[in-house]
Amino acid sequence: MTKSILLVGVGGQGTILASKILTNGLMEAGYDVKMSEIHGMSQRGGSVSSQVRYGEKVMSPVIEKGKADIIVSFEKMEALRSLDYLKEDGTLVVNNEEIPSMSVITGEETYPDDVLEEIEKHVKAKVVDATRLARELGNEKAANIILLGTIIKAMGLEHIDWDSILEANIKPQFVELNKKALKVGMDAVA
Amino acid sequence: MKKLMTGDEAIARGAYEAGVTYASAYPGTPSTEILENLATYKEIYAEWAPNEKVAMESAIGASVAGERSMVSMKHVGMNVAADPMFTWAYMGVNGGNVIVTADEPGMFSSQNEQDNRNYAKAAKIAMLEPSDSQECIDMVKAAYELGEKFDTPFIIRMTTRVCHSKSIVELSDRAEVPAKEWTKNPAKYVCLPAIARNLRVKLQDRMEKLAEYSETSPFNRVEMGSTKIGIIASGVCYYYAKEVFGEDASYLKLGFTNPLPANLIKDFCYKVDKVYVLEENDPYIEEFVKQQGCTCTGKDLFPAYGELTPDVIRACVTGTPNKTMEFDKTKLIGRAPTFCAGCPHRGLFYRLGKRKDIMISGDIGCYTLAAGKPYQAMDSTVCMGASISIGHGAQRAFNAQGNGRRVVTVLGDSTFFHTGINSLINTVYNKSNTVNIILDNRITGMTGHQNNPGTGYTAKGEETTLIKIEDLVRAIGVKHVYVVNPNNLQEVDDTLDKCLALDEPSVIITRWPCVLKKFSKEDKSEFTDLFATKNKVDPEKCVGCRLCLKAGCPAMSYDKANKKVTINRAQCVGCDVCTQVCPKDAIVKED
Numbered sequence: 001m002t003k004s005i006l007l008v009g010v011g012g013q014g015t016i017l018a019s020k021i022l023t024n025g026l027m028e029a030g031y032d033v034k035m036s037e038i039h040g041m042s043q044r045g046g047s048v049s050s051q052v053r054y055g056e057k058v059m060s061p062v063i064e065k066g067k068a069d070i071i072v073s074f075e076k077m078e079a080l081r082s083l084d085y086l087k088e089d090g091t092l093v094v095n096n097e098e099i100p101s102m103s104v105i106t107g108e109e110t111y112p113d114d115v116l117e118e119i120e121k122h123v124k125a126k127v128v129d130a131t132r133l134a135r136e137l138g139n140e141k142a143a144n145i146i147l148l149g150t151i152i153k154a155m156g157l158e159h160i161d162w163d164s165i166l167e168a169n170i171k172p173q174f175v176e177l178n179k180k181a182l183k184v185g186m187d188a189v190a
Numbered sequence: 191m192k193k194l195m196t197g198d199e200a201i202a203r204g205a206y207e208a209g210v211t212y213a214s215a216y217p218g219t220p221s222t223e224i225l226e227n228l229a230t231y232k233e234i235y236a237e238w239a240p241n242e243k244v245a246m247e248s249a250i251g252a253s254v255a256g257e258r259s260m261v262s263m264k265h266v267g268m269n270v271a272a273d274p275m276f277t278w279a280y281m282g283v284n285g286g287n288v289i290v291t292a293d294e295p296g297m298f299s300s301q302n303e304q305d306n307r308n309y310a311k312a313a314k315i316a317m318l319e320p321s322d323s324q325e326c327i328d329m330v331k332a333a334y335e336l337g338e339k340f341d342t343p344f345i346i347r348m349t350t351r352v353c354h355s356k357s358i359v360e361l362s363d364r365a366e367v368p369a370k371e372w373t374k375n376p377a378k379y380v381c382l383p384a385i386a387r388n389l390r391v392k393l394q395d396r397m398e399k400l401a402e403y404s405e406t407s408p409f410n411r412v413e414m415g416s417t418k419i420g421i422i423a424s425g426v427c428y429y430y431a432k433e434v435f436g437e438d439a440s441y442l443k444l445g446f447t448n449p450l451p452a453n454l455i456k457d458f459c460y461k462v463d464k465v466y467v468l469e470e471n472d473p474y475i476e477e478f479v480k481q482q483g484c485t486c487t488g489k490d491l492f493p494a495y496g497e498l499t500p501d502v503i504r505a506c507v508t509g510t511p512n513k514t515m516e517f518d519k520t521k522l523i524g525r526a527p528t529f530c531a532g533c534p535h536r537g538l539f540y541r542l543g544k545r546k547d548i549m550i551s552g553d554i555g556c557y558t559l560a561a562g563k564p565y566q567a568m569d570s571t572v573c574m575g576a577s578i579s580i581g582h583g584a585q586r587a588f589n590a591q592g593n594g595r596r597v598v599t600v601l602g603d604s605t606f607f608h609t610g611i612n613s614l615i616n617t618v619y620n621k622s623n624t625v626n627i628i629l630d631n632r633i634t635g636m637t638g639h640q641n642n643p644g645t646g647y648t649a650k651g652e653e654t655t656l657i658k659i660e661d662l663v664r665a666i667g668v669k670h671v672y673v674v675n676p677n678n679l680q681e682v683d684d685t686l687d688k689c690l691a692l693d694e695p696s697v698i699i700t701r702w703p704c705v706l707k708k709f710s711k712e713d714k715s716e717f718t719d720l721f722a723t724k725n726k727v728d729p730e731k732c733v734g735c736r737l738c739l740k741a742g743c744p745a746m747s748y749d750k751a752n753k754k755v756t757i758n759r760a761q762c763v764g765c766d767v768c769t770q771v772c773p774k775d776a777i778v779k780e781d
Contacts, residue, residue, distance in 0.1 A: 061356075066515075
């Protein structure tokens, strides 16, 4: 059975690296894997998403609306925006992070106070303070690997040798930090 | 060896394995990474051309001289390259030649969603359509073999989802292919009318042979399952269809799609009860199926625009969309892309947008974002290089109307080299009085930082002659040329005033590097203190007027609690645009 993982966030949050590590791990573990991303305009502070699908034989590289097994959102508003894609009993992990868009900065729109409440009306979300936890580890940028850890735990992928996948895909000076970050993420949804 | 690759990486890998030695391209989403990856192979000479026409012609030259060559472009690039391409089809190849087009159903980063399969048909060039990364490799290799056998260039038609999706591929070694000998052969390579008439006859014959081959091509294959439904699909739509119908349908997967296999299609249609043709954009296959006298369902049920993803197919076939969670959509805020903190376009467009009674003729690049709030500083955008010529036509019209309205044109450095130069020649030659702004951010920014003739470096990172835009525009005949720092708002205003008062064409070059650029040694010596400082808000002086936020910097935000603006330290690079906007001198440098 093909599984579908959707990673969403804001350009610059590191969704692409997280999905790269995830897909390489899945391939090493013997799964067929497909991954789809939209880049281009979205690099400049726009919404971004990576779609990862794995199983014995994967057909479509894109996830259908209402069919994602898990959505991991690197930002609250993006979690709400992506709810259309979650299947009925799917898992939602939300980084408790608020990034104002330009329309909020210039005062055209207001970032609502109750985004998490609106989400929780429809699905029981696992809210993770990934950005704060990463800061505690010494580098805010490791939030993406913490969130990757939540996926690994939630999808039961702990058997894969993630440490060696990290070593192969991350600059040596950041490997130890990211190994710790992955653990923190896995523990956060345990 | 197995590897996860995007379609773009796989096209480059296929070219490597096929022994390609020459590649040229102009960057354009979603095709850019093809040449970027080709440039990483030491066996392949890869270059950025100033535009797709030049890239196509260079690849033709390499093929004529006996090498296997590749040219890649986004779909709209093929419009630029079409002129040589149509005649190239008459001539046929010496070394194999592959033309890659990356189409964009859904227009994620494009101004239209033209279906370039129509080009293959119109130009009579053989075409392949890969569905995943492995097919990208296999089809590129086959295109060189078949192209040299049938004496034809090949078009490989990709779409965004094939270009930017990763799937697993099996890598093979490179086959070194000796160069074919070049001999004088005007009957093949000099397309004057008498020769072209002969070549046209040969082209017809070649297409008939290719049509025969298409019937047996391994890329056109039948997979029989339930005969209640028969699916004819090409590209990624084949996998979308498999996702939706699985074993409950039979499939005719078409990969060799010009010429299409008439008999294979007819046989398949006879074997199944109902035929669906699944293809994105135009009814290219569908019309052919119907011409064969077969009945099928296509664009009467499935949309002719946007992506044909599995949920779209499912909704069309079953009549009910997938069940999704209902939530309060009024809680959503928009998140459009923006200029980065420190973007050198900010200062210019912040001031330009405040000018009344001018028309701003824009172009294709990051700066097209200036059309939106808070700048609203762009009134038209059509295609690469069009800003200057559209501006010329509009200015001529306003001048004739006698309403005094002035036209300002804006385009980037790479876009100017692409096709803006011709337009500026026209402006000078035809005595226009437009103000033409070239946003020289020292790199091709939008597509992710490719070198261009103005950067002094090649696609492979080698140093080369740096073409100075100010020298070029003076040589064209522009008398009024100003080079300004776009982060200095007073300088921007003064120069605009000066140029708008002229009755002759002028060029303003706003020269400051893209904040995301990896700075060259030339950048570091030309621009001092490049993004080396940080700004902060003095809470004693800030009155919370929020005027600075109208400059649209993502590093700034309004703190509702204490009614002051704050600057995100991690994002600020000290460009000082906000400092100049603040009426209370409340934004200062960090110590």
